[in-house]
Amino acid sequence: MDNKSALKQIVELAGCGYSELERNDGKKAYYAKDGEITDNVIRAHLDGSQPIGINMNVGDDKSHFAVFDLDDHNGQYEAGTMRKRLGFVAAALHSLNIPYFAVRSGGGRGYHLWVTFENAARMDTIRARMRDVLDTANDVLSQSPWDHEKFVPDDGQGKGMFHDTEVVFRRSGRPDKSDTTKIEHHIELLPKGGKRPVVALPLALESIVLTPTEIDETGAMQFDEGGEIVLQKAKPRKTGPKSGQRTKAVDVDAALRAFTKARPGGGYKSWSDAGFNIFGAFGEDGYEHWLTYSKQTDGFESESDVRSKWSDIAKAGKCGPEPFWAYARAGGYAGGLPDGVQIGNKGEQTKLILDDVVGSLKLFRDPDGTAYARVGPRRIMRIDSIEFADWLRRTAYSSGVTASQEQINLVVGIARAHAYETVEDVHLRVARQDNRIYVDLCDADDRVLIISADGVELIDGDEECPVVFRRSRQLPIELGDGSGSLDDIRAMVNMDDDQFIVFMACAVKMFFPDTPSPIVNLIGEYGSAKTSTTRMLRTLIDPVSAMVAPGSDKVDDVLVRAWHNYVLTLENMSDLTKLSDTLCGITTGMGFEVRQLFTNGDLFSIWVRRPVIVNGIDPSKYAADLISRMVEIELEKPEKRMLESEFEQQLAESAPRMFIGAVALVMEVLKVLPQIDAHAFADNVRLAEFGAIGEATARVMGRDEGWFIEKMVEAQDIAQDEAADDSATMQALESFQEPVARRGEFWGTPQELLIELQQSAEIIGLNPSRLPMTAATLSRELNQLKPSLRKRGWEIDKKSRKWRLVPPPEISADEIAAM
Structure with a gap:
């Protein structure tokens, strides 16, 4: 089949029109066109005068195509490096018996791997198969000289085409283990969904076909440049029992692969929690499965490290077999289940996963009775909050299931009940303990700054903090380059x-x-x-x-x-x-x-x-x-x-x-x-x-x-003198001073004093309404005025619910002159 015929067949399978590549404000984009894709349209595409794209959605959210887009937009990789990474993905397709063809871009750094399906399938199902391919590619990578690299699907999170991120998995709190680094390569998986997901039709703008030749010693597929598109169609994936088999057989290897997909790790705690699931399913015989799982997760270093942790898991043994098989089902496992394990519909499967997630958390309450869950080494969430409910939904979704509001409410109630068994102090932003000040930086890494007379420390990675912080609407505190005065x-x-x-x-x-x-x-x-x-x-x-x-x-x-x-x-x-x-x-x-x-x-x-x-x-x-x-x-x-x-x-x-x-x-x-x-x-x-x-x-x-x-x-x-001067009660007392001085003192109830103060206020023209309205209010104000009155020479006391007031002695002319 020549390339022109292959492109026509691709267009026929698309069957939903095409889009032309145009420039708008200096940017390239595909714009939908009406009409058939004629020979002239194909010819203009091949000679580069008018490249076109096809709509991958043939209707009902289905597609005939899957495209792995490895596009190095920044030109930061050598051509050989990009070709090698293409080879690992192609090798995974080869090992899974999925036919494909590869095309190199005209610039020589980007690649498209095309898979054509015999029957149109739902686009989310296609993307699930594509993620399986990347999982297989990662298995090949883990046995190659590039075992520190990992392919990650771009699920619309803003990571562009072929994009890599250096991730450091810290082993804080474990001085015998060094930090590990993993380079994550984000590959765009097409179709992404929607009514009109568009992909460029192959072979425009000087792009060429790559012909696979052999798999080299590293496990990557090798290619020759040039050749014709070989358009073979992938068959639907078969599930269910084999012919003549009345019940599905248990396929442990397939279950473990599916479990790894649903629980891919991502830190020490996730790795440890997965170990409990594997032990719950297989008991002490599950060590080899645990080792296989560990080798595929981020941060793996040695078998002795895995064996040591397995020993701790076996001693605790707090998990049953159902969570493992629920995760496996969520990861796509369609085989049989062991005797005694029953997992019904997706709702029951989701409930098992949610219960396992909550069961792995540390739950507690503060002295006021508010219940919390620790969702990270230093991150807690209020159990009754929307934030925690959303976290449960995201966690369940990342395992391949979607939780209903009813299921969320149920596990939240169970978590709240268990939280009342433990009480801990909870702080907001700042805490002080043992003459050390802890400041929650409230950043994405949950870092905590420790200030002491000896200096400053930073808690990050998997290390726990001696104090517990909650958050509300706090913004991160940036440290910059660490300088300032x-x-x-x-x-x-x-x-x-x-x-x-x-x-x-x-x-x-x-x-x-x-x-x-x-x-x-x-x-x-x-x-x-x-x-x-x-x-x-x-x-x-x-x-x-x-x-x-x-x-x-x-x-x-x-x-x-x-x-x-x-x-x-x-x-x-x-x-x-x-x-x-x-x-x-x-x-x-x-x-x-x-x-x-x-x-x-x-x-x-x-x-x-x-x-x-x-x-x-x-x-x-x-x-x-x-x-x-x-x-x-x-x-x-x-x-x-x-x-x-x-x-x-x-x-x-x-x-x-x-x-x-x-x-x-x-x-x-x-x-x-x-x-x-x-x-x-x-x-x-x-x-x-x-x-x-x-x-x-x-x-x-x-x-x-x-x-x-x-x-x-x-x-x-x-401040107290100013407040006293502004007080109507103080002004009335000063006018009351002379008649009290003649009597020597005032001794009476608050009500009696209020009446006399009202009379004094009228004498000096002070509005009586500014005075306290009740005797009780007057007593409270006198208590507040005591310091200022004593400073001005008054004697003031309250005994047996009566007030005793003695004004300051009069100052003689000689004393005034001396002053």
Whole structure:
């Protein structure tokens, strides 16, 4: 058969029109055309004047063709290397008795391997057969000098044509084993599905046919250039029992190949879990099967390594035989099952796989009762979350089955029940343990940074972390090239040097989650970049997509936000009165209970302790509890305002260096912190632990001993005095001072005191409605005003539910002159 006749036969099998190759905006693409593919169309295709493509979908999502596309777009491989890789795939087709023909592109680096089927088959079935071919090719590769390479099908994940990725399989936590490297080659498998999957008709643009000759010593097929297309059609794959056989025979080899396809490995845990499945199916006699499986998975090093792990698996022996055979069925195994093993329809098969997946996970709950599953060495997911349900679906799908919502709900309920047997502390973004600070970088590799006085370490690979982290909407923290300093942070803020030290003390405190944190209040005139500085401060430890979100005065909303965010930011809050007690509790640590949705009596409980950032808040009108926890940082208006787009770009570029600068400062603070006794100033500073961390930060940044504490006490006194001056109750007491002084003291109930204060307010023209409305409210405000009243010379006590007030003595003219 000459090439022209072969192309006509291919076109006839396609039977759904054709597409012409055209350029649009400098890019090549195939555009559908109406009409028959005539001799002239074929002739124009062969001479290169008008290349065409064919629609692989003949209807009903079926096709007659399968095409392996090995296309080196970047020209990064030698022609001989590409030819060798083509040879391994061709050798796999040869060993499976699947006829094919090969075509080289006109450029000489790309190849198409065509398979033509006698009967049109579903496109997903064709792709499954193509993946089997790549599995066979990988078996050949594993016995060749290129055993570190692996073919991977491109299932529409964005990997282009022939694309390779270097994957390092880390053996962290196993010092006797080195890391292994695998080069994964992604090959495009056609058809990809859809109504019009198009492929270029062979032999356009100077492409040529390759004629297979022999398989060389490495196992790859060799080719001669030139020849004619030999169009042989592949037969349908037969399944079921042989002729005359009443039941299907058990084909262990076929089952193991199918199992490997459904459970291909991908890390130490996946490899280990597969071992339990094999042991469950074959017992101690399954070692050879385990060894065969292990040699085909990533990270295989030696038989002794496999035998050692098999010994551990045999001692545990916690799996039955059904999961292995369920995975084999999902991988395409159509043979018989051993006696005693019954797997019904696909629903039962899916349920077995889901049960096995959940059974291999570590399940636990936190002290609040929230249930979690560990899905990776350092990754956990809340069992009742959509994230975990989606993870189960993806895991099942990767094994070849599709889980229904009912099946997902069932296994989630079972997982939640088993999770209550173990309790573990769960942290968000930052944890501190044994004077070491752990920061979850929240990246795709689940890396964790450890900061201590001795330096910085990074946990990655398969190594577990001593503390457990959950995630919500946290963004990754980038490390960049590992360089950075405080200068990178200083360049992003507008404040004087003293305020910058207080600012960095607040930033360092965010790395210490185990003690109460201050409420950072960024103040300044309009245009002083309060919002931008809020975002920058949060970037140092807890970047999220909504860095600064509008605040809410609903307590439930604020607490739920605090549970999902390590740093709580409140933007555009003109009044914190309704949230005063809540914010005090969040910074100190508080629990929260609310009726769980869709239940009548269950409670949903959370406990949070978080750093809080607000901006532009005037604290003078708030209660002493809130004021004593608030640290004001005054910003200066920059000489030139930066565009929002410029700030976004600068923040993104500076973030890795700023983080490294903050980490370096935290490391130095950990060295100095043991020298500071927080008890020494606990009576003067409300947040003593923050005072100690701030004092250590100031010393590291060059300030004298006691500088930070002095600043804190001064700022706290000023804030309390301002709050007292703004208090209507304080103003009424000052007008009440003279008549009380004549009596010597006031001794009476809160109600009696409220009546007298209302009378004093009228005398000085103060609106009585500004005073507390009830005696109980007055008592609470007097408790908050005690420090300021005593500082101003008042004696104030409460005994037997009565208040005793003694005003300060009058100052004589001589004393005034002396002052």
